[in-house]
Amino acid sequence: MATHQSISGMTDEAFVQRMASTHAERFGEAFWAFFTAEVGARLPSSPVIVDLGCGPGLFLRDLAARYPQATLYGYDVTPDMIAYAQGLDWPQTPPTLALHDVTSEALPLAADSVHLVSIMSVLHLFDEPLPVLAEIRRVLVPGGIFFLNDWVRSPLQVYLARRQETMNEEPGVSLQRGFRLFPVHNKYTLEDWEWLLAEAGFTIQRRTQQRPTHQIFVATAPR
Numbered sequence: 728m729a730t731h732q733s734i735s736g737m738t739d740e741a742f743v744q745r746m747a748s749t750h751a752e753r754f755g756e757a758f759w760a761f762f763t764a765e766v767g768a769r770l771p772s773s774p775v776i777v778d779l780g781c782g783p784g785l786f787l788r789d790l791a792a793r794y795p796q797a798t799l800y801g802y803d804v805t806p807d808m809i810a811y812a813q814g815l816d817w818p819q820t821p822p823t824l825a826l827h828d829v830t831s832e833a834l835p836l837a838a839d840s841v842h843l844v845s846i847m848s849v850l851h852l853f854d855e856p857l858p859v860l861a862e863i864r865r866v867l868v869p870g871g872i873f874f875l876n877d878w879v880r881s882p883l884q885v886y887l888a889r890r891q892e893t894m895n896e897e898p899g900v901s902l903q904r905g906f907r908l909f910p911v912h913n914k915y916t917l918e919d920w921e922w923l924l925a926e927a928g929f930t931i932q933r934r935t936q937q938r939p940t941h942q943i944f945v946a947t948a949p950r
Contacts, residue, residue, distance in 0.1 A: 739807040743783050747811065750785040757937050759789075765933045765945045766843065766874055772796060774842040777866065779829060779859075780804075780849030784812025784822075792818045800836070802827040829859055834866055841866045845874040848941070851914050860927035867948040873929055879920065879942040880913040889939065917942055 737745065773796040778787050781801030791799060799822030803809055812824050827834070830853055844863045853859050863873055881889075887905045894901055915923070920942060924931055929946035936942050 739805050743805075743807045743811050746808075747783045747785060750783075753938070754786060754789060759793075761933075761935055761937070761943070762874075763793075766872055767793070769872055770794070770797075770842055773798070775840060776800070776843045776845070777802070777834070777836070777841050779844060779846040779863070781812060781824070782808050782847070784808075784815055784824065786845070786847065787812065787822050788815050788817060791822065795819050799823070801825075802829065802834070804828045829862055830855075834862060836866045838865050839868050841871060842868055843872045843874060845876075847876045848878060850875060851877050851911070856923055857927055860923065860929070864928055864948050869948060869950040871948045873924075873944075873946045873948065875920070875924070875944040875946065876941055877920070878912040878915070878940055879936070880916045881940065883909055883913075886913060886940075912940070920944065 774794065775798045776787075776790060776794070777800045778790075779802055781787055781803050782805075784801055787799050787801045790797060795818070801809075801812060801822050801824045803812075804826065806826060809824050809826055813821070815821075825835075844867060846863075850856050850859065860873075867873065886909055887902065890896075890905045890908075891898065891901045894904075896904065921931065924944060924946050928949055930949075931944055931946045933945040934943060
């Protein structure tokens with residue numbers, strides 16, 4: 728799997744800082760209202776939760792505060808991300824955090840043992856997403872929840888303009904990185920995501936688009 732540096736042009740350290748500094752913008756009140764109603768309401772009192780591609784761990788920290796009885800796991804391929812997450816001030820017992828590439832090795836979890844798997848802005852990076860989705864299905868309990876939040880295709884002009892508005896970059900750098908990242912971030916349409924989830928055996932329960940660039944899906948594993 729490609730590193731953050733090779734994709735974005737940033738160093739891993741810079742990418743970690745970028746992810747941390749924009750976390751509150753990406754996970755605001757509207758996000759948590761949707762999550763609480765559509766995901767939290769479906770969880771048992773002591774859920775097991777896995778965040779794949781957990782980045783700097785801030786989403787897991789939010790979950791730890793909201794669901795103190797949860798058992799949490801976070802996996803990422805970037806050492807700087809895991810190191811940042813391990814250094815956070817956790818409200819409860821810290822989650823299990825580990826370097827792990829799910830594209831090359833099964834998750835170190837038993838089948839039918841997880842109530843929620845989340846993956847944020849990562850699945851589009853995989854050359855073959857269906858084996859990853861099959862591994863997610865393997866660890867989920869029957870009826871367990873898969874929470875997917877990922878990029879959805881937009882026109883080139885719109886994508887480049889939005890990047891220049893939101894990224895603190897020189898115009899030339901923004902344009903250069905924008906052209907390089909456009910095929911990465913705009914890989915899938917809404918219909919493509921729906922097809923992938925159905926092909927992997929998931930049933931979409933809810934979906935929403937709170938940000939112009941991303942689509943959120945709440946899907947369940949077969950019972």
